[in-house]
Ligand SMILES: Nc1ncnc2c1ncn2[C@@H]1O[C@H](COP(=O)(O)OP(=O)(O)O)[C@@H](O)[C@H]1O
């Protein structure tokens with residue numbers, strides 16, 4: 001049923017017949033939840049609407065995870081089905097199981113135009129193991145479900161850095177294509193990565209210092225970046241790597257978050273790429289909620305770093321003004337507090353001005369939304385961890401599995 005229509009090395013929804021087909025779609029509805037089990041941000045669900053709208057003449061079953069086992073937001077998808085119904089304007093029914101006889105009967109009874117959301121895929125233990133597609137294809141989840149479908153669509157870019165059952169397993173046993181969101185993510189990120197526009201400036205901050213240090217190393221090894229502007233907790237790690245006394249409270253923060261081992265890695269990177277990695281000259285300290293500017297090297301009073309300082313904001317903005325390509329990932333400070341959102345706001349405004357601008361990460365997208373800058377960016381990625389992984393050049397199992405299906409089908 002596959003008919004390749006583009007030069008892409010994976011198939012898209014344009015390459016297959018969808019009408020009246022029984023289609024299994026992996027979406028990522030994983031959303032922030034409040035203590036009462038309400039979805040706090042509908043962005044994740046909204047992001048799949050183009051794909052769902054294109055499937056109005058198909059018989060559609062959706063799979064998604066929510067949270068991780070043991071976490072507070074590890075919960076049922078019942079409310080997700082209700083919200084999807086509201087956002088889509090068509091009923092999305094919910095089945096409180098994944099592949100039981102009951103769930104399979106519900107799938108079998110669906111008619112053209114119906115959409116059914118199965119239960120949280122991570123309620124099934126084997127979903128939580130990262131294994132090769134061949135192994136995942138043998139699981140009960142895949143074996144019980146795949147005979148009920150004609151096609152598998154992976155629209156969940158943001159979880160495609162995981163080799164989980166519902167992400168890679170079905171690609172071994174069903175024709176498999178990328179959904180509209182998945183295709184947009186790959187195309188949008190590739191345009192940035194492969195455009196070779198220079199200067200290419202990366203602004204990397206937020207709290208995931210370990211992941212970001214690895215990304216910095218990978219990006220610099222590949223020679224893709226002219227400047228890496230460090231902000232947020234990532235900047236604190238690089239300051240410590242330069243031998244700066246960041247104060248006990250900030251050192252403890254890095255230790256508590258298990259980032260101390262990143263300091264020596266950051267130190268090596270600074271030696272290897274002294275002109276490319278830029279570390280703030282000044283920071284804003286949180287003095288009882290008030291913003292207190294301090295030069296790096298003169299951090300006194302043992303106050304927590306909560307933003308980059310004003311000189312750094314000005315310097316980084318100037319670098320960004322010259323950039324042809326900008327990639328922004330992770331807030332520059334604790335933007336949730338009014339006094340410490342200046343760095344994030346100003347750098348986002350500057351980054352949005354470059355010829356091609358990419359931003360990713362849940363918190364980052366929330367600030368962009370608050371600032372009304374959404375239309376100014378060339379590409380906004382729904383994936384936090386996934387977009388970092390993609391930008392670092394690490395293989396993404398979910399995408400590799402689609403490519404593998406495509407290459408098998410072209411040969412066949
Ligand atoms: N210097 C800092 N100290 C502590 N937290 C910070 C600092 N800078 C940024 N943050 C926090 O980083 C969080 C977001 O980081 P992260 O999850 O990595 O971003 P994203 O969701 O965009 O990937 C925000 O809650 C913000 O308050």
Ligand SMILES: O=C(OP(=O)(O)O)[C@H](O)COP(=O)(O)O
Pocket residue numbers: 028030067068158159162361362382383384385386
């Ligand atoms: O929200 C997600 O990732 P993100 O917080 O990195 O953007 C995805 O749903 C992946 O979730 P996971 O990191 O629990 O596998």
